[in-house]
Amino acid sequence: MLGTHLTMVAVNLQVYQLSGSSLQVGLVGFVFGVSLLAGLLAGGVLADRVDRRKVVLGTRAAVVVVFAGLAVNAAVPHPQLWFVYVAAVFAGAINGLGSPALLAVAPALVGPRHLAAAGALTALATQFGAMAGPALAGVIAAGPGLAVCFAVDAGCFLVSVLLLSFLPALPPVGEAGDRHPLRSIAEGVRFVGSNRIVMGLLLVDAWAMVFAMPYALFPELGATHFGGGPSTVGLLYTAPAVGAFAGALSSGWVGRTPRAGAVLIGAVVLWGAAIACVGLAPSLWLALAALAVAGFADTISEVVRRALLHNYTPDHLQGRVSGLWLAQGTTAPSVGNLTTGLFARLVSAPAAPLVGGLVCVVGVVAIALGMPGLRKADIGVRASVDGEQAGATAGQD
Structure with a gap:
């Protein structure tokens, strides 16, 4: 959560630096939102068909690659705005594909009696990231630079991949079968x-x-x-x-x-x-x-x-x-x-x-x-x- 909010601020800062336009900042957010929405609908189907652990690990690993690419783009002498748009599309779609699986594993991992406690911990982590992430992004952007912001977030996701790899297999109970995704x-x-x-x-x-x-x-x-x-x-x-x-x-x-x-x-x-x-x-x-x-x-x-x-x-x-x-x-x-x-x-x-x-x-x-x-x-x-x-x-x- 910390890294996600850090990158959100870093992307907005970079887009404004490259374009000088608040409209461009809004467009990048719009592109991310559209791809996220499409990914969420597809990710919901995916999470009910295959091992949810594999979905979470695969999507998190893919996000590491996207954020590493943003770090490289920010580090070169002439960062490219088009690359940020492409990264926003992939980041939105990948996050959308993985998020339903990450939510769906909660009952199997903690049981019904502890769902509220698990939700509280998730909310706590989310709000901590919402408070600390933007502040940390401002400090890093003003010091080492935006490339370090993206690199830190890539590192955060890499750590999460390593930690999540210890989870057991989490196949859905009563899979949806091979019906058409729209159905x-x-x-x-x-x-x-x-x-x-x-x-x-x-x-x-x-x-x-x-x-x-x-x-x-x-x-x-x-x-x-x-x-x-x-x-x-x-x-x-x-x-x-x-x-x-x-x-x-x-x-x-x-x-x-x-x-x-x-x-x-x-x-x-x-x-x-x-x-x-x-x-x-x-x-x-x-x-x-x-x-x-x-x-x-x-x-x-x-x-x-x-x-x-x-x-x-x-x-x-x-x-x-x-x-x-x-x-x-x-x-x-x-x-x-x-x-x-x-x-x-x-x-x-x-x-x-x-x-x-x-x-x-x-x-x-x-x-x-x-x-x-x-x-x-x-x-x-x-x-x-x-x-x-x-x-x-x-x-x-």
């Missing part, structure tokens, strides 16, 4: 549509991200509403990560709660309410406090959502459902930033998070009322030991 993806979509708990988990997440995603507003809020400069904008971006890190540290209780579904609903409602408070905050520090609360709530909801998705998904569908969740996690925030930008155009930047947060709260409460099974969902009690039984049972309210 395999369709089977995963049908399962999500027929299982009201899994559908509810994805729907709540998508609703919150589409209507209460505040990040696109931070530059305008920092410059106009709070009268600050780049440092103020940086604080706005950092506050949710700080709250999320605190949420991951304190999430040990999640695996012991008897009503995980209700906790999820409460956490997402808290996210929406905190985002709404950002629009009402009269001072920067109150806005930062609200964003920290939002980050805390987001991590709690992610830990619970991850555990429940694993718990109510049969093993032979883990890869495809994980791929669909990750694909949603890739697209929904982008749509959400567009939505909040539209709100800001229609009303104002301070009013946009207020409107979006309230829409989030109302929508999530409506979903919870319409899906009582989601509110009653539990971790471990109805675990998918028998995948077919869990899949059928979870689809009932």
